Ligand SMILES: Nc1ncnc2c1ncn2[C@@H]1O[C@H](COP(=O)(O)OP(=O)(O)OP(=O)(O)O)[C@@H](O)[C@H]1O
Ligand SMILES: O=P(O)(O)O[C@H]1[C@H](O)[C@@H](O)[C@H](OP(=O)(O)O)[C@@H](OP(=O)(O)O)[C@H]1O
Ligand SMILES: [Mg+2]
């Protein structure tokens with residue numbers, strides 16, 4: 001925390017005013033908490049992301065709670081800017097990463113959300129779901145797994161044989177290896193597989209009734225929303241369809257399904273205890289505090305879930321009440337630091 005000039009923090013008294021109220025009170029106030037301070041949050045986001053995240057409702061509430069968002073200039077050393085209490089970021093590139101890693105080393109007092117080395121895990125679809133697949137959540141009010149998947153970086157003509165060897169069933173969702181690319185496609189038949197462009201991850205398509213659960217994590221807080229998703233594929237679709245069906249940016253275009261009139265078996269949210277344990281385990285294993293989990297329920301089951309995607313610093317602007325969740329989270333970080341609790345600031349160990 002740095003001293004703030006025009007402070008807007010709640011419940012923090014001005015010592016002079018209290019002293020004027022009476023000598024006895026003034027003595028007590030002499031040991032009261034330090035004068036009001038502003039929490040300075042530096043952000044390094046693309047302009048699109050800054051617009052979707054830093055909406056007026058977040059900025060307004062933050063100001064009331066004594067949180068100030070300050071844009072970081074990526075071209076200047078971070079140490080010359082701020083000083084910051086917290087750094088929020090979602091930028092890619094080796095130069096930025098190096099700048100941030102150096103800053104973390106020289107400014108251990110600053111909370112960097114999140115450490116670049118931890119984020120790395122989610123930037124690549126081959127490593128993204130690894131931790132989920134290693135979890136054993138077989139007895140937690142439901143089962144969570146990852147669809148069978150295969151990383152492919154060979155000549156496309158060899159893909160059908162590789163798919164056979166790995167025991168994957170058609171149709172398959174083809175996803176670019178790099179998670180920030182959203183150029184997905186669906187392949188129904190072996191010939192289509194030869195038209196794909198590696199490097200990519202092939203994932204078995206799981207029927208899920210056309211509804212996806214977006215689980216947002218902000219530190220310890222979890223919020224879930226429903227989104228429309230791809231419809232089920234049946235035997236008829238499999239025999240009648242051939243070719244590669246491209247669906248670029250499908251998830252970003254998909255609408256909220258929270259108010260839709262859905263089959264209750266499809267719409268029922270994943271059990272809370274399951275989400276709690278999943279989020280807790282992933283936070284710990286990945287060392288991340290800001291991410292989301294895309295989950296689907298296998299059609300016809302009540303408790304068989306699959307994680308199909310995870311994203312670092314997702315579109316929180318679409319999460320209902322995000323301004324409250326986020327400001328509470330940021331303030332909570334300061335209290336944690338104050339109590340000198342262990343933090344997630346390191347990727348080692
Ligand atoms: N294995 C799967 N089975 C069924 N549907 C899937 C599967 N994988 C992806 N989908 C569908 O495709 C959509 C996009 O997939 P995914 O979430 O992996 O892509 P993305 O581009 O990384 O999305 P985001 O914008 O959330 O980052 C999902 O929201 C879902 O509708
Ligand atoms: O709203 P959800 O379903 O969470 O999808 C997000 C994507 O997963 C993110 O990749 C987008 O963020 P970036 O544009 O920073 O990658 C993110 O962009 P946004 O923050 O501009 O909304 C969203 O499109
Ligand atoms: Mg997704």
Ligand SMILES: [Mg+2]
Pocket residue numbers: 179309310311
């Ligand atoms: Mg994604």
